[in-house]
Every structure is written in structure tokens, then in C-alpha cells.
Amino acid sequence: SAVISQKPSRDICQRGTSLTIQCQVDSQVTMMFWYRQQPGQSLTLIATANQGSEATYESGFVIDKFPISRPNLTFSTLTVSNMSPEDSSIYLCSVGGRGETQYFGPGTRLLVL
Amino acid sequence: KQEVTQIPAALSVPEGENLVLNCSFTDSAIYNLQWFRQDPGKGLTSLLLIQSSQREQTSGRLNASLDKSSGRSTLYIAASQPGDSATYLCALADTGRRALTFGSGTRLQVQP
Numbered sequence: 001s002a003v004i005s006q007k008p009s010r011d012i013c014q015r016g017t018s019l020t021i022q023c024q025v026d027s028q029v030t031m032m033f034w035y036r037q038q039p040g041q042s043l044t045l046i047a048t049a050n051q052g053s054e055a056t057y058e059s060g061f062v063i064d065k066f067p068i069s070r071p072n073l074t075f076s077t078l079t080v081s082n083m084s085p086e087d088s089s090i091y092l093c094s095v096g097g098r099g100e101t102q103y104f105g106p107g108t109r110l111l112v113l
Numbered sequence: 114k115q116e117v118t119q120i121p122a123a124l125s126v127p128e129g130e131n132l133v134l135n136c137s138f139t140d141s142a143i144y145n146l147q148w149f150r151q152d153p154g155k156g157l158t159s160l161l162l163i164q165s166s167q168r169e170q171t172s173g174r175l176n177a178s179l180d181k182s183s184g185r186s187t188l189y190i191a192a193s194q195p196g197d198s199a200t201y202l203c204a205l206a207d208t209g210r211r212a213l214t215f216g217s218g219t220r221l222q223v224q225p
Contacts (some may be wrong), residue, residue, distance in 0.1 A: 033212050042215040043157075066155055083207060090154060096211045102143075102204075104157040 001029055002095050012111045013083055020079045021108045022095035023093035028073035030096075034066075036092040037107070046091075049076050083112045115140045119216035126193055127224050134188040134219045136203030140223045143204040145211065148188050150199040157202065161188070165208075169176055173189050193223045 003026040006098050013019050023032065034046040047055040047068055055068040069077045090107045116139045134147075136185055145164050149157040161177040163186070169178040172207045176189040190197060200220045204213040 031211055042217045043204075043213075045212045045214070048210070048212055060160075094213075100206065100211060101145060101159050101162045102206075102211070102213060103159065104149075106156040109154075 001101070002029065002103040004093060004095065004103060006091075006093060006105040006108050008108060009106065010109040010111075012113060015084050015112055017084065018079055018081045019082055019110060020077050021091050021093075023076045023078070023105055025074045025095055028075070030055065031101075032070065032076045033066065033094045034076075034078045035092045035094065035104075037092065043092065045076070080110065083110075085112045088112045115143075115205060115207055116215055117203060117205060117216035119146075119201075119219050121219060122217065123220040123222075125224060128193060128195060130193050130223075131189070131191050132193055132221075133220070134190070134201050134203075135186070136186040136216055138175045138184045138186075138205055138214075140202045140207065141215045142186055142208050143181065144208045144211070146179055146186050147204050147206075148175075148186075149202040149204060151202060151218070152199045160201075190221075193221075195225045198222050 005024045007022045032049045037042040037043045045058050046061045047057045049055045049068050049070040051093045067079045075095045088111050092107045094102050118137045120135045147161045147162045163170050163179045174191040179186045201220045202218045203216040
């Protein structure tokens with residue numbers, strides 16, 4: 001199984017600011033995914049991040065709002081830009097492991113005031 | 114577009130009961146189906162993975178089945194325990210990509 005860490009684990013931010021979330025995996029992986037879980041909701045895919053190429057965003061999510069970097073096979077960042085209270089969510093990264101089981105990081109809990 | 118529905122949304126049972134959680138999906142062209150549990154304030158823990166060619170998977174007291182033709186999966190929990198209290202999520206990967214589409218979850222409470 002893959003061990004995934006995220007930083008920060010939680011943050012409280014002011015509207016209009018940006019926050020960068022880091023995701024670190026203990027092994028090299030091709031595909032990394034970023035999900036959002038809004039309060040009381042299930043998980044929604046934001047984008048798929050492959051090393052060496054532009055991230056692929058899902059409908060409703062745009063690069064200007066959620067820029068993603070994938071500099072190597074063990075690391076990725078997601079930035080939440082120009083935040084508003086509606087961005088208050090848990091942000092999770094995940095990777096596909098052996099047999100295609102997906103493993104998730106512990107999440108970053110974001111509150112925007 | 115794949116849609117995933119989980120019933121019931123919430124369930125409360127006394128300890129020791131056997132229970133079934135249901136997951137239905139609209140597009141049978143799936144790559145695999147995965148069941149997760151999510152504890153309050155924590156991330157997701159993978160419970161069982163069923164490949165599209167499989168009918169069921171078992172791990173301890175958990176058994177998950179998959180019927181692609183009817184667009185259904187069930188998670189069976191035997192002899193439930195208070196430690197099983199969590200939200201259970203069903204998620205599918207479509208053929209051709211590995212990202213998951215999640216159901217809304219079943220919030221389970223097992224009373225001691």
C-alpha cells in the first residue's frame with residue numbers, strides 16, 4: 001500500500017488569499033488525483049495530475065482557480081486561489097496502487113472566513 | 114455520466130447484527146468498484162476492491178458483491194461492532210481512467 005501525507009492538515013484562511021496544499025507519496029506513482037469534499041457531501045474529483053504533463057480538470061473546475069503542479073513521481077501541490085467561503089472543504093489527494101486500489105491522504109481541512 | 118447512489122443514507126443497528134449496505138450505479142462499463150470507510154475528521158480507508166470481472170471479495174467480516182448487469186453492489190457486514198461505526202463510501206472507476214466517482218455514503222452507527 002502507499003503511504004500519503006498532506007500538508008497542512010488544516011488551515012483557516014481569509015477570503016481573497018490563496019493556499020497551497022502539498023501531497024507526498026512514499027513511492028513513485030504515475031497518476032495522482034485531487035478531490036474535494038464539501039461539508040456533509042461526498043468526494044468530487046477536481047483533477048488528475050500526471051508527471052510531465054498538464055493536469056486534467058473535471059467539469060466545474062478550472063486551472064486558474066485550482067492550479068496543480070506535479071514536479072516528480074512522488075509529489076504534487078494543489079493551490080486554492082482567491083478563496084471564498086464556498087471553498088471551505090476537505091481537500092484530499094490519492095494515488096492508484098497495486099491492483100488499482102486507490103489510497104488516500106489524510107486530507108487538508110480548509111476553512112475560509 | 115456515471116451516477117452512484119447509496120441507500121440507506123444512515124443506519125443505526127444494535128451490536129451483533131448483520132447488515133447490508135447498497136450501492137447502485139448507472140453505467141455498467143466500470144473498471145472496478147471500491148468500498149471505503151471514512152471516520153469523522155479522518156481520511157478514507159480502503160476496505161475492498163472488486164475488479165469488473167469479479168463477482169465478490171471478502172475480507173474478515175466484510176463481503177462485497179458486484180452485479181454489473183443490474184448496476185448494483187452490496188457491502189455485507191457480519192456481526193457488527195461499535196468500532197464499525199463510520200461512513201461507508203462506494204466508488205467506481207470507469208474503464209479508461211482510474212479516477213473515482215463516489216456515492217454519497219451510508220452513515221452507520223452500531224449501538225453497544
